[in-house]
Amino acid sequence: MNTILRVALFLIVLAPAVTNGHASFAAEQTRDIKMGILDVELVRRQSLMAKDIARQVDAKRRKFMGEIKKEETSLRKSDDELQKQRVILSPEAFAEEARKFRLKTTALRKKVQIRNQELAQLRGRANRELQNAIQKALTDVTKRHRYNLVLRYSPQIILVRPTYLDISKLVLDQLNKNVAKYTIPTAPAKTGK
Numbered sequence: 001m002n003t004i005l006r007v008a009l010f011l012i013v014l015a016p017a018v019t020n021g022h023a024s025f026a027a028e029q030t031r032d033i034k035m036g037i038l039d040v041e042l043v044r045r046q047s048l049m050a051k052d053i054a055r056q057v058d059a060k061r062r063k064f065m066g067e068i069k070k071e072e073t074s075l076r077k078s079d080d081e082l083q084k085q086r087v088i089l090s091p092e093a094f095a096e097e098a099r100k101f102r103l104k105t106t107a108l109r110k111k112v113q114i115r116n117q118e119l120a121q122l123r124g125r126a127n128r129e130l131q132n133a134i135q136k137a138l139t140d141v142t143k144r145h146r147y148n149l150v151l152r153y154s155p156q157i158i159l160v161r162p163t164y165l166d167i168s169k170l171v172l173d174q175l176n177k178n179v180a181k182y183t184i185p186t187a188p189a190k191t192g193k
Contacts, residue, residue: 034146036167039153043134043172048180053126056184060122064115071108078104122184129182137175141167 044050082097089097142150145167153161153168 031148033149035149035151035165036142036145036147037151037153037158037161037165038138038171039166039168040134042153042168043137043175044130046172047130047134048176049130049133049182052180052182053130053184056182057119057123057126060184061119064119068108068112068115071111075101075104075108126182126184133175133179134171137171137178140174140178141170145170 078101082094082101085097086094138150141147147167150167151158153166
């Protein structure tokens, strides 16, 4: 019984000291949280850089399509001529001309594939540059306004978004200030084999 009394007395005396020590430790560890929500898709759609990228990629696409269209017109004319010569040429000569025509058609298909790959590479590289620019703008905003928690807006995850937490406009303004124009490189990046 004496040991139970000693343990109880020890707990009564020691418990307030332990609780106070833990409370002061917890008070030292608390920090303020400044939270923001970023709608990356909104920033991506409305940024000057994204609009400039879209304009330049579209111009390249139209240029490529113009080249392809010229070659397709030339192939159609060659096919018409070949069909007219069918009755004039010997079967062997016609077969040779038809083979040459198929080679030209195959070359054009290959060129279309290469142009599509070049466009995809240009878009991919430009989108990576845009993503990096958005990240830099976000970093600038979080440092300047001292945000220490930023969530990416997604309607599937964040169901209610208070407007006072939305930092998309701040990031968009910073992005437009950092990079208003983007120049797409003339030659796409080479892919190694």
